[in-house]
Amino acid sequence: MTIFVFMENNSCIRQQADIKQINRCKDRVAELNGSFDYLSNGLELAGNNVRLKILFLLYEEKQLCVCDLSDVLGMTISAVSQHLRKLKDRKLIETERQAQTIFYSLTNEYKNLLEPFFIILDENKILETI
Amino acid sequence: MTIFVFMENNSCIRQQADIKQINRCKDRVAELNGSFDYLSNGLELAGNNVRLKILFLLYEEKQLCVCDLSDVLGMTISAVSQHLRKLKDRKLIETERQAQTIFYSLTNEYKNLLEPFFIILDENKILETI
DNA sequence: ATTGTATTTTAGCATTTGCTTAAATAAACA
């Protein structure tokens, strides 16, 4: 049985396009599609300035409540709560109730994933890294 | 000279709040403020599913043009071009013209910063890492 | 049961995002 693989250049207008390269890229994107979704799902939330601070503070302090965070960040409790909800919905953080206070902490999953950044941040070495 | 540091709990309503902890957090946020800005600036863009793919493809292939990317991603050239513009405006990528084709590539700065993620993605080990 | 404390949720609104389609540039080449 012969399988014909037509590597025609049907959408890229560029005439000198490297069709092998393009097909390699297509395969790669298809192969890693789930990982892209997972990663962008997390980075989308971590990319917000306020939420990045929240995530980092939880990394450093292990656990904090909305009220602590609203104080630290100088924001409304309601605003912070809404950020926490997004982070919780997507499993970046989890909750534990202690009496009347609800403490938030990083899930292990995302602690591991975001750690490379937190280490850089922790040492304030952003400018050295780049 | 004596400096009085009033550690009153003036905004967090929670009565048992750990004021030392809150002040430590406030100092940390103030100290790392520039780094938070820098990092969220990049992650905000990398957090988009399409742009994450673009960044990763540039990481793997060294350089690609809009047309290649539009083909690989199955998107309009215009749509991809607008993503590339954002990435270029914020210095995540840079351009080099070769004849009629404009090639995009990662800046060293962000190649280093995003590398931890790309390595995980590259090996498709997201599920092992977390 | 009632009050107080901690937090979430809802509705509303201005702003931003990401796309589409169409028009505009920019440089190579006949």
Added chain:
DNA sequence: TGTTTATTTAAGCAAATGCTAAAATACAAT
């Protein structure tokens, strides 16, 4: 010089985001 090729830009629009202010919920303590 005009045409082709590669790409960007602009206008427009639906959907998403992030906040405020007000109302609702959850649990503790009396």
